[in-house]
Amino acid sequence: MKIAAIAGSNANHSYNRMLLEFMARHFSDDDIDVIDIRQVPMFNENYKGKIPEVVADIDRRVSSADAVIIASPEYNHSITSALKSVVEWLSYEVHPLEDKPVMIIGASTHDQGSSRSQVQLRDILISPGVNAYIFQNEEFFMSDAANIIDDNGNITNEMTIHFLEKCVREFKRYAKAINQMVAEKKEAGKQ
């Protein structure tokens, strides 16, 4: 399955980006395209001209994917402004997340493992401007990321890997179902 994976941090060192890069390597049967948001400018509704090229690039990559995974850190009980800015760009002139199956995951160096920002991100992604389908059967929170992801970006804990595999397996099943439903809906709309 072709999966666009958005790393929700603009920090150079990000366990969330490392987590997605690990997944891209680990799930080699799938095509996981890790999207780096570091170059995305702050959203501004008065932006002149077309959307920035870096946003257009993300739009193309998300649009062409069968499903989306977003890895969200947590700043102040909340998603990062950098990730919020990306969601705002993707719900303004272009809407690639519309009807797209999305799984939210997250890693944090603390105990909560970004749980609160994930709850918030869910609420944001189901808003009318975004309108994504959020996978809700499994929740993947990685706490203590600094001790679970090693210097090479590999997950050192077997249990974590097994659970991640389960999450991805279930998510892919969900994504297939949603994509089928959306396709039928579109088909029905044409008739």
Added chain:
Amino acid sequence: MKILALVGTNAKFSYNRILLKYMKKHFRQMADIEIYEISKLPPFSVDVPLAEQTEVWKLKQKVKAADGVIFSTPEYDHGIPAALKSAVEWLSYHTNVLSHKPTMVVGVSYGRQASARSQVQMRQILVSPDCDTNLLPGNEVLIGNASHSFSKDGRLLDPQMRDNLEDCFTHFVEYIQIFEKVNKEGLDMSVKQPTISEAYINFPTGRLTLKEVQQIFSTIPFEIDLIDSTDHFAWFSDKPNREHVRNVASLGETVQECHPPMAVPTVMKIINSFRNGEKDVVTRPLWMNGHRSLIQYYALRDINGHYLGTIEFTGSVEYILNLFENGAWGTDGNTSASKHDEPANDGAEEESVDASTGASESSDDGNAEPTSSTVATPALAPTVDAAESDATTGASDAGSVDANDEEADATTGASEN
């Protein structure tokens, strides 16, 4: 009461800005509301050097000096705008300026929901441990249907909404006052009374009450600021009409915190040259607030020469220069034969009268008091250090008098912006 109000969007047109402007005007009897535009700030990132973010520093100073902060938020995708989140991230990154700060959330939107969800999110963020604000509970200001709720000249039309806004803002003012009472100690400092007014200090050269000490500092025509030996802003003299306006909220800040980021290296250079004994004084003549001023930094040392801190000594020298330019010292300033000169003009009457002791001109004849040796440093002719002046402003033409308001200020720098 000073309240800072953040417009929660970087959009050029915003009903949230209109709401804050309305509040500023409507509540002008109750509080001084300053509106801040978050569009000035760079996008938050842990990888941009914090030490170069002058705008972020300015905002932090504003928050610190404010009695309360209002966040007016629109709603983008069920959440607060990224630009507003970014501002909050800056305000909670390597700083605790928001800690225990009374805060209030208001919001306007086009739809009926009136930014309710983003306000819930904003409240959640403001009570997260990184922000740790004293958020005003309840008191929801939810103004929907924005384009019909405001008149063209920005007045809130609906009487019920207006009543609600008045109630909520009044509660916010009361809420701030509750915390001010709790922070009584801080208040004691801000009313500027020495803590033990009856006490006095025995100097080797006489006795002063604390009140006299305080009033001496308020009366002499130069203002004094002190950075202590651990590089914290420790004290400033309470002189009226200061060249550098200081705020008690800045006391206790480190040199890095209380200066514009760009000025920090120069300031640290001066302080370190004092600490390691390289220099005792750095002098900077410059234009400030439209007149010629002199800033002198002195190393404060104990009698054994150990570094105690850095004093910044600042004042207008217009009066002195005018005296000089009008020939107050006559033409034989280089000789010692001046004691019996006629006063050069009518501005020189202060010259011969010594109201305190009657000792008149004899006070400079070498009959020095015991303490004078310890204050010898200021008496040395300070040399204008052109290199220092340059380093401060980055100007390349050595020796030029610096008329730039943005100059470094080795004590806090809080005022020039």
